[in-house]
Amino acid sequence: MIDWERLDRQEQLKLREAFGHHLDTLPPSCSLDMKIARFQEWLSLKGIQYKDHMKDIKR
Numbered sequence: 001m002i003d004w005e006r007l008d009r010q011e012q013l014k015l016r017e018a019f020g021h022h023l024d025t026l027p028p029s030c031s032l033d034m035k036i037a038r039f040q041e042w043l044s045l046k047g048i049q050y051k052d053h054m055k056d057i058k059r
Contacts, residue, residue, distance in 0.1 A: 001049040022041070 043050045
C-alpha cells in the first residue's frame, strides 16, 4: 500500500475530487468518523493507506 502522505498535492487533490463524486452515490452522513472511514475504505481499494491522525484528539 502507498501511504497517503507520500502522494504529492496534485495526486491528493485528484483523489479528493474523485471521492467527492463517489460520495454523491452514498447516503449522506453528518458523522465525521463515518466520512473518514468511507474515505479510508475507498482509498484502500486503490492501494492507498490513509491514517486518521486526528482520531487520537478528542473531537
